[in-house]
Amino acid sequence: MEKIIxxxxxPTGRLHLGHYVGSLRxxxxxxxxxxFDKIFIMIADAQALTDNADxxxxxxQNITQVALDYLSAGLDPSKCNIFIQSMxxxxxxxxxxxxxxxxxxxxxxxxxxxxxxxxxxxxxxxxANKKGTPVGFFCYPISQAADITAFKATTVxxxxxxAPMIEQCREIVHKFNATYxxxxxxxxxxxxxxxxxxxxxxxxxxxxxxxxxxxxxxxxDSAEEVWAKVKGMFTDPGHxxxxxxxxxxxxxxxxxLDAFCRPEHFEKxxxxxxxxxxxxxxNTLDEVKAQYRAGGLGDMMIKTFLNCILxxxxxxxxxxxxxxxxxxxxxxxxxxxxxxxxxxxAAQTLKEVKQAMRIxxxxxxxxxxxx
Ligand code: TRP
Numbered sequence: 098m099e100k101i102i103x104x105x106x107x108p109t110g111r112l113h114l115g116h117y118v119g120s121l122r123x124x125x126x127x128x129x130x131x132x133f134d135k136i137f138i139m140i141a142d143a144q145a146l147t148d149n150a151d152x153x154x155x156x157x158q159n160i161t162q163v164a165l166d167y168l169s170a171g172l173d174p175s176k177c178n179i180f181i182q183s184m185x186x187x188x189x190x191x192x193x194x195x196x197x198x199x200x201x202x203x204x205x206x207x208x209x210x211x212x213x214x215x216x217x218x219x220x221x222x223x224x225a226n227k228k229g230t231p232v233g234f235f236c237y238p239i240s241q242a243a244d245i246t247a248f249k250a251t252t253v254x255x256x257x258x259x260a261p262m263i264e265q266c267r268e269i270v271h272k273f274n275a276t277y278x279x280x281x282x283x284x285x286x287x288x289x290x291x292x293x294x295x296x297x298x299x300x301x302x303x304x305x306x307x308x309x310x311x312x313x314x315x316x317x318d319s320a321e322e323v324w325a326k327v328k329g330m331f332t333d334p335g336h337x338x339x340x341x342x343x344x345x346x347x348x349x350x351x352x353x354l355d356a357f358c359r360p361e362h363f364e365k366x367x368x369x370x371x372x373x374x375x376x377x378x379x380n381t382l383d384e385v386k387a388q389y390r391a392g393g394l395g396d397m398m399i400k401t402f403l404n405c406i407l408x409x410x411x412x413x414x415x416x417x418x419x420x421x422x423x424x425x426x427x428x429x430x431x432x433x434x435x436x437x438x439x440x441x442x443a444a445q446t447l448k449e450v451k452q453a454m455r456i457x458x459x460x461x462x463x464x465x466x467x468x
Contacts, residue, residue, distance in 0.1 A: 137177070164432055
């Protein structure tokens with residue numbers, strides 16, 4: 098069986114470090130591993146509209162931004178198809194048929210849907226002062242099953258919050274295959290391999306990076322912006338003096354170090370501490386943590402180290418973005434080509450799906466012959 102990846106993001110803003118460690122970095126590795134036969138990366142504009150119906154302009158503008166983020170992070174259009182969801186209309190057709198295989202009650206139990214309804218303040222009772230949940234938003238898990246199955250994806254690299262979506266997709270596949278014919282593929286999800294990458298907190302220490310909370314470091318932030326944000330990061334509020342013992346758990350700087358620090362960073366960035374009162378003599382993250390816990394390691398030291406690491410990651414991304422920004426029509430050409438391939442692929446699967454459901458009437462010689 099072919100190995101096929103499908104994943105994507107909603108274009109509601111630029112991509113940030115949470116997207117990067119949660120999925121984007123992994124996608125680039127998988128792309129370069131050569132282990133996959135096909136890779137589809139989707140800009141989920143139709144899904145973004147499910148809770149932005151009154152602001153299509155925001156979604157429209159962010160398609161270009163997300164495409165720039167993808168390409169600058171290392172997605173390579175010669176190895177993967179980057180495409181725009183709404184430009185593959187077959188996806189809405191899959192969604193319409195899958196809706197009949199899922200109950201309202203099942204979607205209501207989806208933990209991510211529940212949480213997102215709450216986060217957006219959609220009313221779940223009769224409070225007339227609040228907006229209700231758009232039906233399209235409520236149905237997005239089903240549309241996401243369409244996205245995955247249309248490409249017969251075997252592998253879906255996503256962040257932890259998407260796990261209930263993949264689970265629901267697997268149920269739809271089983272139901273479809275059992276009801277009609279086994280044409281759909283059951284996808285596996287691929288989660289990040291560490292807790293820090295699974296759910297990178299915002300710079301304020303809040304659960305998740307989110308644009309509305311203003312706690313994000315964007316892939317397109319300048320070195321100055323990154324340093325300002327790192328300096329302002331939440332650490333251990335009880336760690337007042339350098340000599341005080343500090344907490345590593347729940348300390349944002351350490352969570353980010355867990356997600357980004359590699360062994361070679363210690364040697365590489367020792368020079369950043371030259372001229373300071375204390376030098377940076379550590380060789381492993383465990384040593385840094387032990388010293389912080391014991392006391393005697395200041396927040397500015399660990400923030401400086403983190404800043405060096407983040408810029409090491411972001412600098413090549415920034416440089417590629419600056420190049421790509423010079424030719425936006427070329428970026429759109431990449432999207433057009435990727436969308437063409439995606440559309441043809443989805444159309445082929447849709448044909449099989451309709452055949453399995455026996456709703457391909459005009460190809461049905463028996464039906465037409467009156468048998
Ligand atoms: N829900 C995903 C997000 O919010 C985007 C998405 C849409 C997606 N369809 C998908 C992810 C299919 C993986 C597979 O980022």
